[in-house]
Amino acid sequence: MPADAIIRPAASPSGAAAGHRLPSWFATAALLMPTYGWLLIAVFLPLCTMLVFSFMNATPMGRAPIVFTLKHYKAFITQPYLVGIAWDSLVIGFWTTFLCAVLGFFAALALARATIGRARETLLILILLPFWTNGLVRVFSWTMVLREGGFLDTLWHALLPEAGSIGFLYTRPAIVLGLVHGYLPYMILTCYIALVTIDDAIIEAAQSLGARWWTILTRVLVPLALPGLTTGAILTFVPVIGSFMEPRILGGRVGVTMGTVIEDQFTQAFNWPLGAALSFTMLAVILAIFATFSGVLRRNAGGVA
Amino acid sequence: MKALARFYLLAILVFLYLPIMVMMAMGFNDSALYELPFRFTTRWYVALSGNDQLISAGINSIVIALITAVLATLAGTMAAVALDRRAVRGRTLLQLLLLPPIAIPWLITGTAMLVFFFWTGIGRGMHALLIGHVALAIPYVVLVVGTGLRTIRSDLEEAAISLGSTPLHAFFAVTLPLLTPSILGAALFAFAVSLDQFVISYFLSTPGFATLPVQIYSAIRKGFTPEINAISTILLVGSMSVIVVFAIFARPGGARDKR
Amino acid sequence: MKITRRQTLGLLGAGAFAATAPLPFAMRPARAATKITVLNWQGYGTDEKWALEAFQKATGIEVVHDYFSSEPEMLTKLRTNPGAYDVVLINSARTQQAASEGLIEPIDFSKVANSAGLSPELRDHPNIKFEDKTYGVAWVWGITSLAITEGSAKPDSYAALADPAHKNKVALFDDAVTSVAIGALLTGQDMNNPSDLDAVKEKLKGFKDNVKLLWSSEDQWNKSFAAKEFDLSVYWSGAAVRSKRNSNLPVEFVVPKEGGIGWLDNLCIPVGAPNADAGLAFINYMIDPDFYVEWATKIGAPASANAAAMEKLPADDLNRKIHDPSYLKTMTIQSALPDDRREAFNNLWQEVKAFYAG
Numbered sequence: 001m002p003a004d005a006i007i008r009p010a011a012s013p014s015g016a017a018a019g020h021r022l023p024s025w026f027a028t029a030a031l032l033m034p035t036y037g038w039l040l041i042a043v044f045l046p047l048c049t050m051l052v053f054s055f056m057n058a059t060p061m062g063r064a065p066i067v068f069t070l071k072h073y074k075a076f077i078t079q080p081y082l083v084g085i086a087w088d089s090l091v092i093g094f095w096t097t098f099l100c101a102v103l104g105f106f107a108a109l110a111l112a113r114a115t116i117g118r119a120r121e122t123l124l125i126l127i128l129l130p131f132w133t134n135g136l137v138r139v140f141s142w143t144m145v146l147r148e149g150g151f152l153d154t155l156w157h158a159l160l161p162e163a164g165s166i167g168f169l170y171t172r173p174a175i176v177l178g179l180v181h182g183y184l185p186y187m188i189l190t191c192y193i194a195l196v197t198i199d200d201a202i203i204e205a206a207q208s209l210g211a212r213w214w215t216i217l218t219r220v221l222v223p224l225a226l227p228g229l230t231t232g233a234i235l236t237f238v239p240v241i242g243s244f245m246e247p248r249i250l251g252g253r254v255g256v257t258m259g260t261v262i263e264d265q266f267t268q269a270f271n272w273p274l275g276a277a278l279s280f281t282m283l284a285v286i287l288a289i290f291a292t293f294s295g296v297l298r299r300n301a302g303g304v305a
Numbered sequence: 306m307k308a309l310a311r312f313y314l315l316a317i318l319v320f321l322y323l324p325i326m327v328m329m330a331m332g333f334n335d336s337a338l339y340e341l342p343f344r345f346t347t348r349w350y351v352a353l354s355g356n357d358q359l360i361s362a363g364i365n366s367i368v369i370a371l372i373t374a375v376l377a378t379l380a381g382t383m384a385a386v387a388l389d390r391r392a393v394r395g396r397t398l399l400q401l402l403l404l405p406p407i408a409i410p411w412l413i414t415g416t417a418m419l420v421f422f423f424w425t426g427i428g429r430g431m432h433a434l435l436i437g438h439v440a441l442a443i444p445y446v447v448l449v450v451g452t453g454l455r456t457i458r459s460d461l462e463e464a465a466i467s468l469g470s471t472p473l474h475a476f477f478a479v480t481l482p483l484l485t486p487s488i489l490g491a492a493l494f495a496f497a498v499s500l501d502q503f504v505i506s507y508f509l510s511t512p513g514f515a516t517l518p519v520q521i522y523s524a525i526r527k528g529f530t531p532e533i534n535a536i537s538t539i540l541l542v543g544s545m546s547v548i549v550v551f552a553i554f555a556r557p558g559g560a561r562d563k564r
Numbered sequence: 565m566k567i568t569r570r571q572t573l574g575l576l577g578a579g580a581f582a583a584t585a586p587l588p589f590a591m592r593p594a595r596a597a598t599k600i601t602v603l604n605w606q607g608y609g610t611d612e613k614w615a616l617e618a619f620q621k622a623t624g625i626e627v628v629h630d631y632f633s634s635e636p637e638m639l640t641k642l643r644t645n646p647g648a649y650d651v652v653l654i655n656s657a658r659t660q661q662a663a664s665e666g667l668i669e670p671i672d673f674s675k676v677a678n679s680a681g682l683s684p685e686l687r688d689h690p691n692i693k694f695e696d697k698t699y700g701v702a703w704v705w706g707i708t709s710l711a712i713t714e715g716s717a718k719p720d721s722y723a724a725l726a727d728p729a730h731k732n733k734v735a736l737f738d739d740a741v742t743s744v745a746i747g748a749l750l751t752g753q754d755m756n757n758p759s760d761l762d763a764v765k766e767k768l769k770g771f772k773d774n775v776k777l778l779w780s781s782e783d784q785w786n787k788s789f790a791a792k793e794f795d796l797s798v799y800w801s802g803a804a805v806r807s808k809r810n811s812n813l814p815v816e817f818v819v820p821k822e823g824g825i826g827w828l829d830n831l832c833i834p835v836g837a838p839n840a841d842a843g844l845a846f847i848n849y850m851i852d853p854d855f856y857v858e859w860a861t862k863i864g865a866p867a868s869a870n871a872a873a874m875e876k877l878p879a880d881d882l883n884r885k886i887h888d889p890s891y892l893k894t895m896t897i898q899s900a901l902p903d904d905r906r907e908a909f910n911n912l913w914q915e916v917k918a919f920y921a922g
Contacts (some may be wrong), residue, residue, distance in 0.1 A: 024391075031387035034380035035443050036399070042440030043406045046417035049424075055767070058903055079911060081918040108319045110310035123314060125548050128490075130321045131497035132544055133328065133537050136521055140529075141324035144331065144339060147791055151327060154341070170777060181324065184317075189490050190452050196486065197456040227455045231448050242410035252777035256921035259410055261914060266412050268740060269910035270636030276413060283408050287401065292364065338790040338811055423644045523606050523631050529783045 011151030054276035072277030082261070086282070089241050089258040092172070096179040097237040101229055103180070104187025106130045108228070109221065110187070112195040124192065128185050135182060142178050143169055146250070171250030178246040184241070187232035195221070230294075238286055242279065259280055325541070332534035341530070349531040353539075356532060359520055363536050366500055366517040373438040373499035379493040380439070381446025382484075387438075388447070389454040405443040419508040424517075426483070433509040434516070436533070438502055442495035444506040449494060454480075459511025596844045599626040599678050600650035603641060603834075605632040608653065609704070609859055610850060611833075619849050625699035625842045629643035631782040642667045647836040650843035654700060656691035656828040657741075657898045663694035668832040670697035671821050675844040678851045681872035685892055691899050692830050699848050700830030704802070706866035706887070707824035707895060708742055711799035711807075721820045722750050724796060726770045734771065735788065735797035738778035741799065741898065741906075742825060743768055756899045761912055768916045802866030805883050809864050817886050825897035828869070 005223055053060065056138050062081035076082050107127070130138070143153045153167050198221070206216050211248040222229075244259035251257075258278065265275030335344040353359060388396060406414065415437070422433050457480060464477035464512055503518030517540075521533055582652065597851065604610045604673070606629075616627045630639055632638040635658055642652060654662055655920055662668045673679050679687065679701060686702040693699070711718055717725075725746070736743065745755035747764030776794050779785045782803045788794065790813060801824070802816035831847045835841050849855055853873035858881045859865045867887030870876055877884045 022442075028391045028393055031383045031391070032393070032399070035384035035447060036402070038380060038436075038440055038443060039402070039406065042412060042436045044402075045419035047405060047409065047414065048415060049421050050417040079915065081915050084922060085918050096382070104318065106313060114307045114310035114314075118422050123318075124490075126318060126494075127321060128493050128497065129541065129545065129548075130325050131494075132500055133325060133541050134502045134503075134521055134533075135517055136518070136539050137328055137533060141327040141331070144327055144341075145324060147793065149341070151341075177324050184321065188317075189494070190449060193449065193490065194452045194456050197453065197483070197598065224456075227452050231452045234404070235445065235448060238404060238408045242408065244410065244412070248780075251921075253775045254921045255916050262410055263412055264910070264914060266416060267634045267636065268738075269907065269914075270639075271907060272400050272416065272908065279409050279413050279449065283405060284405045286408050287404065290404070336790075338787050338813075340790050356819075419644065523633065524783070529787075 009180075020040045050272070050276045050282060054273050054275045054280055059270055059272040072274045073281065075274060076281070077277065082278075085256055085261055086258055086285075087217060088256075090285075092176060092179070092235050092247075092257060093240045096177050096183065096240045097233050099176065099180045100184050100187040101233060104184055104232060105191050105222075105225060105229065107184075107188045108191030108195050108225070111192050112198070124189075127188055129179075131185050136245060136249075138182065139178050139246055142174070142181070146177075148172055170254065172251070172254055173252040175247050175255060176258075177249045179240050179243065182246065183236040186235040187229075190232040190235065191225050191228040194225045196299065198224050234290070241282060241286060329538045329541075332531050332538050334531060337530055347464055349535045352530075353535045358515070359517070359532060359536055362515045362517045362520045363540060365431075365514065367540075369434055369438060369506075370496045370499040372435060373442050374492045374496040376439045377442035377446050377495040378488060381443045381495075382450050382488055384443075385447045385450035385454060386437060388532070390459060403447055406441055406444050411502070412457040414503040415508040418505060422509070429509050430511045431514060434506055436505065437509055439497040441502060442498045442563045445494045445498055446491040449491040450484065450487050450548060453484050453490075454456050459485045540557075568588055589703075592596050598624065598839050599628060599812040600839050600842045600846060601628050601630060602651045602653075602846070603630050603632060603638060603649045604651075604653040605633075609663060609865060610653070610846075611770075612859060612863065615849075615855055618855075619846065622849075623842075624840075625845060627846060633848065637665070639665075641805070642834055644836070647838060648778050649834045650837040650839050651846055652761065652832050652834050653703070653829055654832050655898070656689060656700065656702075656830055659692045659830060659832065660694045660900045662832065663697075663699040665824045666835055668699050669835055669837070671833065672699055673698070673701075675841065676701055676848045676851070677905070678848050678870065681853070681870045682851065683869060683871045683889075685894060686828060686869040689828060689897065691828060691897060694776055699759050700832040701851065702869035703829050703831045703847075703850060704866040704868055705826060705897075707819060707826055708737065708745075708798060709801065709817065709819045709824040709889060710815050711797050711804050713795040714816045716795060716816050717822055718816075719796065722746050724821055725774060725798075726818050727895070728773070730774045730796045732774065733795045734774040735777050735779050735785065736771065737779045737798040738917075739910045742899070743913050743916070744909045745825045745898070746798065749825070753827065755896055756901070757905070761908060765912050765916060766841065768913075769919050772920050778920075782806070786813065789815065791812055799866050800866075801886050802864065802883075805886060806864030811842055811880060819891070824891060824895045826891070826897040830865070830869075854872075880881040 010110070054072055055068050055070065057069050057071075060066050071078070076086070111120060111123060111127075143150075146167055147153075148165045148167040150169070151166055153165050156163060156166050200218060202224075205217060206220055211219070241257075242258065242259045242262065244263040247255035247257045247260055248263075249255070262275045262278050263280075265278065267272045269275075330343065331339055332349055333345055333347065334341075335346040343425060374498070379387060387393060388399060393399065413481075418433070418437050419429070425507045427433055427436070459480075462472075462475045462479045465479050466472055472479065501518065503516075503522045506519045507522055510516065515523075517536065521529070523531075590863060602610050609615075610627070611629045620626055630641070632641055635655060638652065638654070639658065639662060642649065652668070652669070654668070659668075663670075684701055686705060688698070689702065691704065710722070710724070724730065725736075744758065744761075747767040748758040749754040750767045751758070751760065751763045753759060756855055756912070774796075779788065779797070783801070785797070785799065785803065786807055789807065791796075792810070798818065799815075801817055804815055807813045807815050831844050831850060833847075837843055847866065851868065851870045851873070851874045853868075853870060855875045856865065856868045856870065856873035860868070860877060861881065866885065867883065871889070873883060874887070874889065
């Protein structure tokens with residue numbers, strides 16, 4: 001069926017085709033159908049159920065009567081410490097995204113400009129491959145690297161036997177490190193996709209006009225990589241806000257984020273409505289951030305072009 | 306400059322592989338509690354060979370990840386092409402709709418799926434797992450392929466059409482070859498998303514049917530042993546060898562760039 | 565009601581069958597030996613391989629497992645999979661909730677011969693009674709209290725958790741009910757219904773400088789303790805035995821003067837269990853002294869609710885020493901919490917955790 005859907009829309013040249021051909025909108029719809037139909041059944045309808053739950057007094061399981069309420073959406077007011085947690089989560093999200101963007105952009109640039117052919121393909125695969133191990137196992141391995149007396153300390157003491165411990169497990173930087181490790185490949189891949197299509201001629205032209213490397217970087221390469229950077233930022237920032245495994249395992253006492261609060265509501269507290277309300281609020285904040293961000297981007301792009 | 310770039314790439318690889326190396330090493334460490342100093346043993350591999358549960362969970366994971374990668378890449382690529390190259394009313398809304406599956410923690414999506422699938426009779430089991438995995442992988446595919454499309458100029462395709470090519474032929478002859486690296490990347494991502502997905506698998510699997518992440522998740526409570534490192538190592542080395550073989554026998558050219 | 569539930573199950577089963585037919589678990593032989601499904605924590609007694617083999621040899625009943633990783637998840641599984649399970653493990657603090665929701669059946673003790681040996685205060689504990697019927701067979705009990713590194717000074721009070729001597733060397737159990745109980749015991753309140761929650765909150769916040777991590781599983785506790793990340797922690801009695809005996813960790817379990825936080829786990833029969841009688845036979849085996857002694861000495865278990873089983877342990881057994889039967893008379897057992905109180909506990913703990921992180 002998918003093959004069919006690909007061929008049919010394209011087989012009907014838009015507009016000028018013979019009368020018995022299917023209209024153009026039908027082709028577009030057929031292309032979109034599998035994705036959005038699938039998401040509708042598997043994600044949107046279930047999430048709508050959760051949205052309804054979020055207005056309920058308690059998890060609608062068991063015998064208690066269902067009462068509708070807005071109280072879970074007022075949680076940020078009735079439990080003000082949640083604001084602090086939300087802020088911390090956003091800060092962790094920004095740091096993670098920023099570090100991923102910087103590290104990832106230059107890695108993609110190096111990949112696109114300094115390697116060719118099979119070496120490049122192999123490197124790209126090598127960068128993606130750590131992703132194929134379980135996230136939990138990876139995070140757990142980080143604890144062994146970072147803890148006092150762990151691998152990092154062992155190495156450090158081999159160099160400087162007298163020095164103190166540099167293990168920083170159970171701190172904020174440990175959380176960010178674990179998250180950067182987990183999401184960096186996304187950023188490298190999306191930036192690479194954007195950078196690899198850049199024509200050598202553009203850079204050569206800039207060079208021949210006497211542009212310095214800094215100018216080339218900020219005026220040519222970064223703007224051209226922008227679609228990749230944006231997608232990478234979305235794929236990093238958005239899930240990081242809701243992540244709970246990395247904060248919990250690498251953060252110890254300081255590992256309290258919106259993700260862990262929401263997880264607690266679902267597992268320990270069995271308060272699905274509150275957990276759902278918190279995550280929908282979070283989703284709203286994320287959408288607002290991206291709406292602002294894309295508005296700024298569009299204005300800037302308009303100014304340049 | 307090139308030397309510096311290559312050194313930088315090497316540093317990134319070291320960073321990415323540091324915990325992987327630790328994971329592999331601990332699979333050969335004698336202590337069940339992952340204690341240092343390191344003492345070599347192969348006993349976890351011996352134990353693993355008798356652990357049918359873990360092995361079948363590993364196989365289940367790979368099968369599901371492969372099916373997920375194929376389905377999600379097909380559906381997602383189609384949607385990305387439509388969103389980028391065709392007139393779509395409500396494009397921004399459709400693009401925004403890709404965010405909730407990524408933004409809402411999987412725990413919530415998983416619970417929602419469990420409840421919804423129960424109500425609608427879809428139930429639990431491998432089919433439910435596949436529905437969930439593909440749904441989660443699709444947004445990644447659309448975003449990655451969409452990024453690729455945005456960087457490929459559409460005027461080439463239009464030129465081909467104006468020269469008498471059909472849109473279908475123009476797409477397959479001009480855009481698709483340029484898009485192949487993005488599609489391959491997206492497929493690798495979909496595979497990874499599925500392989501790593503434990504929350505949804507955990508909610509939607511039936512007793513007796515488990516994927517590797519589910520086994521690992523359940524093992525956190527008691528007995529997260531280096532056997533798990535062993536099977537993770539085998540899986541990783543296995544996929545590496547598949548890729549090496551593929552890279553050797555794949556026809557040269559194809560996705561290769563002009564330079 | 566029952567019929568519709570069965571039908572739903574049929575649908576679920578059919579769906580699962582269609583998609584997973586090649587996998588062995590989906591093939592339910594029409595006329596083979598009886599098979600029962602047990603819902604429990606993983607690695608918690610009922611899934612010991614040797615025991616299941618012995619049980620199958622004796623009765624012909626095959627036992628398979630499904631696991632949960634939190635109590636609400638267990639309840640959810642019972643609610644969403646009626647007819648899928650024959651035996652379920654329920655903490656006695658949740659038994660009344662499950663019974664009131666119609667998730668579990670009253671127990672027919674005439675089919676559980678070994679129940680004669682159960683300590684009366686556990687067998688008839690008010691926690692597992694609902695409307696004058698008993699809904700669970702008391703199986704094992706234990707204490708949540710303090711664990712220290714062997715040889716260090718024994719704390720005589722939970723106040724040690726705030727003692728500067730343990731700065732950055734304390735691990736707490738990441739559980740709202742347990743944490744509130746500790747705060748309540750420290751402020752001299754009823755741990756099941758503390759009247760002054762603010763006092764509890766302040767006590768818990770006082771641990772901040774000492775808390776290094778919050779553990780949520782025995783496995784995590786073992787690995788962190790092995791890495792010497794803490795030397796004082798809130799811990800489970802049975803787990804302390806296992807950590808010491810199986811993992812050779814230098815841990816000592818201490819119950820301070822405020823008393824331990826008791827808990828009682830019981831085995832129940834879900835409503836609509838396909839093989840309830842086989843389930844009861846399995847429960848009977850689970851409280852059998854011979855099974856218990858083997859479980860407790862080979863693997864490490866909490867204390868059996870069966871007094872006869874406890875007496876069968878060697879006199880110097882660590883398990884027997886830690887679980888002094890005199891505790892049964894004095895300790896408070898965690899009891900059912902109304903929803904609003906549980907929510908208040910959870911919010912309090914969330915706020916304390918946010919304070920720790922800040």
